[in-house]
Amino acid sequence: MRKYEPKPLRVFLQDGRNDNNIYAGSWWVANQDMASAFEWAGYEYTFVVGEEKHNAIHGSAILPDAMRWLWKDPAKPISNRVRPGDRQFSRMIAGDSKWELVSEGHQFTEGPAVDREGNLYFSDPRASKIWRMIDGKVSLFKEDTGNANGLMFGPDGKLYACENGRRRIVAYDVKTGVATPVVTDVTSNDLVINAKGEIWFTDPTAKKVWYVRPGSEKKLVHEGFEFPNGIMLSPDQTLLTVADSRSKWVWSFQIGPDGGLLNGQPFYRLETNDQSSASSADGMTMDTEGYLWVTTNTGLQICDQPGRVTAILNKPQPGSLSNVVFAGKELDTVYVTAGDKVFRRKVNRKGLTPWSPVKPPKPGL
Structure with a gap:
C-alpha cells in the first residue's frame, strides 16, 4: 500500500485493544500498521479504537456512524491527494x-x-x-x-x-x-x-x-x-x-x-x-x-x-x-x-x- 499510487477510496477501520494475539500475529498491532500505511499513502481514512476482544460488539455499535462517514458527500468524488513534499509520489x-x-x-x-x-x-x-x-x-x-x-x-x-x-x-x-x-x-x-x-x-x-x-x-x-x-x-x-x-x-x-x-x-x-x-x-x-x-x-x-x-x-x-x-x-x-x-x-x-x-x-x- 505504501508503494502504490493511492486509489479513490475512503476507508473506515475499527478494532479493539484486546483483539486476538495468536500464532498468526496480533490483530491490534496489524490494524495499527494498516492505519499508519493509509496515513502515509495519503488516503482519506479514520480509525476508531475500542476495548473489546475479537467480537462484533463494538463494530456493531458504531456501524451507523461508519456508514454515515463512508457515504458523506455522495455527490462529491473521493480525492486522495498527496501533500506536496510530504509523500513519495509528490x-x-x-x-x-x-x-x-x-x-x-x-x-x-x-x-x-x-x-x-x-x-x-x-x-x-x-x-x-x-x-x-x-x-x-x-x-x-x-x-x-x-x-x-x-x-x-x-x-x-x-x-x-x-x-x-x-x-x-x-x-x-x-x-x-x-x-x-x-x-x-x-x-x-x-x-x-x-x-x-x-x-x-x-x-x-x-x-x-x-x-x-x-x-x-x-x-x-x-x-x-x-x-x-x-x-x-x-x-x-x-x-x-x-x-x-x-x-x-x-x-x-x-x-x-x-x-x-x-x-x-x-x-x-x-x-x-x-x-x-x-x-x-x-x-x-x-x-x-x-x-x-x-x-x-x-x-x-x-x-x-x-x-x-x-x-x-x-x-x-x-x-x-x-x-x-x-x-x-x-x-x-x-x-x-x-x-x-x-x-x-x-x-x-x-x-x-x-x-x-x-x-x-x-x-x-
Whole structure:
C-alpha cells in the first residue's frame, strides 16, 4: 500500500485493544500498521479504537456512524491527494497530473523512443508500422517495418529498430525513411544504445543478451534468463540492466571494456501479484537521478538506486504495460505503451538520452 499510487477510496477501520494475539500475529498491532500505511499513502481514512476482544460488539455499535462517514458527500468524488513534499509520489508526479490518452486504434503499441527534439516515436509490431508524434500530432512514419518492436535513437540521430520479422536490427534515416541493416540473422526484442553507438539487445527466444560494436559482428554477452526483455543503461552508461519478465527481478551488470557483462546479479526486486511470481516486466527507462522505471503487470514500478521499488504508478487501463520513455522538449513527461494505446503523464523527473550520459547523485534512503 505504501508503494502504490493511492486509489479513490475512503476507508473506515475499527478494532479493539484486546483483539486476538495468536500464532498468526496480533490483530491490534496489524490494524495499527494498516492505519499508519493509509496515513502515509495519503488516503482519506479514520480509525476508531475500542476495548473489546475479537467480537462484533463494538463494530456493531458504531456501524451507523461508519456508514454515515463512508457515504458523506455522495455527490462529491473521493480525492486522495498527496501533500506536496510530504509523500513519495509528490517527488515523482507533477501536481495532480493524471494519465492522458495520446493515441489509440493500434493493434499493439510498443518501443517508445525519443529524438533530440523530444518527439515521440513508437512501434506497432503486429501491424508492422512505426508512428511518431510531432507538435502533438500523431502520424505514420513507416509501414512494412518487419514487425519492428524495440526502438531507440542513437547518437547519430538515426532510429534503431528491432525488425524481428526480418531477423535483423536496422537504423532508419528519419528524413528519408530508408533503413540500413546494422546486424542480421538475429532474433531481437528490445535494444539500448550508448554514446559510442554500441548496442546491446535482448533475444527472449534464445534467452540471451547480445552486444554489437559499430562495424563489428554481434557477440554473446549473457545467457540463462527465463525471458530477457527490457534493457537499459544506467545514467553514466557503466551499468546495464535487463528485465527477466518471468521472474520478479531486473538484473544489473557492470559493462566491461569490450562490451561484455560482468558481476551480474538480480538487483531490482519488483512487486508481483499474489497469483504469480512473474512481474511481466517489459520496457524500461532511467531518469537523471538513477531511478529505474519499469513497465509491469501491476503498474509502472519505480526503483531507486539501491534496487528498491519506491513507488508504483497506477496503470492507465487494465492489462500490462509494454514500454516507457521520457519525451517532450524537457524530457519531463513519461509516455507508456499499453495494449492498443499510448498514454502520457507529467512527472517531476527528467529522462535521459543515449547521446548525453550523466553522473547520477549518490544513492540515498
